Amino acid sequence: MIPAAKGADAASLGALEGLVAAVVVLAPLERPLSYLVPANLAAQARPGMRVRVPLGRRQALGVVLQVAPGAARELRPMLAVLDAEPLLNPDLLAFLQRCAAYYHHPLGEVLRTALPAGLAGLEAGVGILAERYYRATPGDAMPRGARQRELLTWLRARGEVPLSGITAAFPAPYALLKRLAEQGLLSVREGEKRRDPFFAQPVAEDVRPDPTPDQQRALAALLGQVAARHFSPFLLHGVTGSGKTEVYLRAIAAVLEAGRQALVLVPEIALTPQLVGRFRARFQHSPHGVAVLHSGLSDGERYDAWRAIARGEAQIVIGARSAVFAPLPDPGIIVVDEEHEGSYKQGEGLRYHARDLALLRGQMAGALVVLGSATPSLTSFYRTRSAGMGYLPLAARVLDRPLPEVRLVDLSGRRLDGALAPELRDALGENLARREQSVLLLNRRGFAPYLLCRECGATFRCPNCEITLTYYQANRRLRCHYCDFAQRPPEQCPGCGGRQIEPEGTGTERLEEELATAFPAARIARMDRDTTSRKGAHQHLVGAMEQGEIDILVGTQMVAKGHDFPGVTLVGVIGADAGLNFPDFRAAERTFALLTQVAGRAGRGAQPGRVFIQTYAPTHHAVACAARHDYLAFYEEELAFRRELGYPPFGHLVNLVLSGAQPLRVEQGAAAVAEELRRAESAVEILGPAPCPLFRLRGKTRVQILLKAAARAPLHQLLGLVQTVRRKLPRTLNLAVDVDPLDML
Ligand code: ADP
Numbered sequence: 001m002i003p004a005a006k007g008a009d010a011a012s013l014g015a016l017e018g019l020v021a022a023v024v025v026l027a028p029l030e031r032p033l034s035y036l037v038p039a040n041l042a043a044q045a046r047p048g049m050r051v052r053v054p055l056g057r058r059q060a061l062g063v064v065l066q067v068a069p070g071a072a073r074e075l076r077p078m079l080a081v082l083d084a085e086p087l088l089n090p091d092l093l094a095f096l097q098r099c100a101a102y103y104h105h106p107l108g109e110v111l112r113t114a115l116p117a118g119l120a121g122l123e124a125g126v127g128i129l130a131e132r133y134y135r136a137t138p139g140d141a142m143p144r145g146a147r148q149r150e151l152l153t154w155l156r157a158r159g160e161v162p163l164s165g166i167t168a169a170f171p172a173p174y175a176l177l178k179r180l181a182e183q184g185l186l187s188v189r190e191g192e193k194r195r196d197p198f199f200a201q202p203v204a205e206d207v208r209p210d211p212t213p214d215q216q217r218a219l220a221a222l223l224g225q226v227a228a229r230h231f232s233p234f235l236l237h238g239v240t241g242s243g244k245t246e247v248y249l250r251a252i253a254a255v256l257e258a259g260r261q262a263l264v265l266v267p268e269i270a271l272t273p274q275l276v277g278r279f280r281a282r283f284q285h286s287p288h289g290v291a292v293l294h295s296g297l298s299d300g301e302r303y304d305a306w307r308a309i310a311r312g313e314a315q316i317v318i319g320a321r322s323a324v325f326a327p328l329p330d331p332g333i334i335v336v337d338e339e340h341e342g343s344y345k346q347g348e349g350l351r352y353h354a355r356d357l358a359l360l361r362g363q364m365a366g367a368l369v370v371l372g373s374a375t376p377s378l379t380s381f382y383r384t385r386s387a388g389m390g391y392l393p394l395a396a397r398v399l400d401r402p403l404p405e406v407r408l409v410d411l412s413g414r415r416l417d418g419a420l421a422p423e424l425r426d427a428l429g430e431n432l433a434r435r436e437q438s439v440l441l442l443n444r445r446g447f448a449p450y451l452l453c454r455e456c457g458a459t460f461r462c463p464n465c466e467i468t469l470t471y472y473q474a475n476r477r478l479r480c481h482y483c484d485f486a487q488r489p490p491e492q493c494p495g496c497g498g499r500q501i502e503p504e505g506t507g508t509e510r511l512e513e514e515l516a517t518a519f520p521a522a523r524i525a526r527m528d529r530d531t532t533s534r535k536g537a538h539q540h541l542v543g544a545m546e547q548g549e550i551d552i553l554v555g556t557q558m559v560a561k562g563h564d565f566p567g568v569t570l571v572g573v574i575g576a577d578a579g580l581n582f583p584d585f586r587a588a589e590r591t592f593a594l595l596t597q598v599a600g601r602a603g604r605g606a607q608p609g610r611v612f613i614q615t616y617a618p619t620h621h622a623v624a625c626a627a628r629h630d631y632l633a634f635y636e637e638e639l640a641f642r643r644e645l646g647y648p649p650f651g652h653l654v655n656l657v658l659s660g661a662q663p664l665r666v667e668q669g670a671a672a673v674a675e676e677l678r679r680a681e682s683a684v685e686i687l688g689p690a691p692c693p694l695f696r697l698r699g700k701t702r703v704q705i706l707l708k709a710a711a712r713a714p715l716h717q718l719l720g721l722v723q724t725v726r727r728k729l730p731r732t733l734n735l736a737v738d739v740d741p742l743d744m745l
């Protein structure tokens, strides 16, 4: 039963029978509400459309779930239908309902997360624009003028092209178009404009290498499933440089051929310009074929892309995690590239994992799902043994290129003059002399991780978050990496009045300086969140690396992300163990992945690569296995450890995080929640409450309760109780439910 929206008005009281719509209001409500569909909207209101409805004394945005005749007495009427055609198809609505149930999150909030910004609010003013579309008429007649011929040939290669697409390639084409149309060589139609920023960008040349034997085997397995139309999940485990992208491209081509669409998830669009470029190059003949859901799109561009996807015009959709909600009518393949990446997990609100949802969506749609990585997550790797996921290894690099040789530089007991060990510095010098490129990873931004008073030992902490402030030398600032608090560094220690305040440790900014001193002639660039915050800055760096305009690229984990720079022959890692000390059972998994990924940037071209890893823990299995490229040994050891402790993939976790401004209130609230859950006496182990590792964040105190169970069913049952408990908490406390948490900071 769907409860009625309260407070009927006089106009609707008279109607006993009528059309009733179940509407999911985009608000934290647990159930859909019923509204009367007034006669003038009866023809328009259909499932999947956005509507404006009254909610209490205000108006709200909702999405119609279903429409049926019913008892309309006391129902309030909906006010307006906002879309001309459904934005969400029935399959997608069903998928979103499953998401809400799995993550124990209100359906209205799930919809708000799924809809692109600009469509999820009433204030959104995005409208539909009109545009002209041109198409060459069949035949091969040629006009006289050279420019006319050029334009016509271009159009013939592309099918239908909107005016904006033509003007991006041919400045001021209007007279040419008019003349071509007069000769009957073109047809013109008026259609909806699709604002697409990628039209203006040049498309790279398509390279179609012959598949390697590994690629052929993987493709045979994938293509064998295309016709079946049932759920077939695969893990494409390809070492770095083994050509995973080519496998995606060919599998996708086969799915398009079968009349279905493709969804491609990438960790972060802005950081993967090369991958997006290869997709556009391969599928450029259909100008609207590839839709890129970029976080930099304007609301209008996003709205247009969404509608084009919903109509099935965009055959390939590429986007970051939220693209898992894109409204493809019939996705036949879902690719999750770099499936091990943490950015697939949303850290707040609906805390979903896009890779897990890709599997769920693939299951509901009867689609191929391809998870690709050189360092698969333990969870996905284990699924190939336990849960019927196919395993497709690409064990060798393309063209028989060797994996790089890795050398561990043991730092224990050594004192370095700076951040670079002499071995690595010498190797950099050699590389410069040979005019080959180098990449250095240091997973720490800024000049120094903290400032220290030499006299009393004081450091400087963020007033909102219990962590030290990072020192930036270039603009003389102390900054918090969590809340963006910033201040000028004090001249004098506020504690003891001392004047000897000095930066301690090394971040990327300082490493860049050290390199500039050591190699004055080298062209050095830095890639981290600070240097790439401006739009296009990251792409610019990637382009400069490709062109060989940079000798040494320094950066945080960003430099490890999937780049294909054939000129890089040396990779250095400074401080490989920093991540191992994290209070998190996945610390080793992350470190192994990061080291393997960054090492994989070396030797992808004709010259072989070398890697130097500076470490204090050379025998730790995450470091030692990465150095040997021995992922199987790493997985076996790590799986044994997880099994012993009942951690994923052998057990399931839910993290409950309570937060609020007043520490005492938060602790009391958490104690009450834990007590209530313990009283339920289920098979779930309840750990805590305990302070979160980040105990204070953005001015809020945070306490967590960890739920752990061998099976999912009792966990979900207990979470039902959490919803009841939540209602008893004071309003000043926030209780977040994190199903399958990725980190517990
Ligand atoms: P991965 O993602 O597995 O690290 P990529 O997909 O980036 O690798 O491919 C690495 C490089 O190898 C790319 O430049 C790609 O064009 C090239 N490549 C892919 N497949 C082949 C092949 N069969 N033969 C030759 N080169 C290939």
Ligand code: ZN
Pocket: 462, 463, 464, 465, 480, 481, 482, 483, 484, 485, 698
């Ligand atoms: Zn802070």
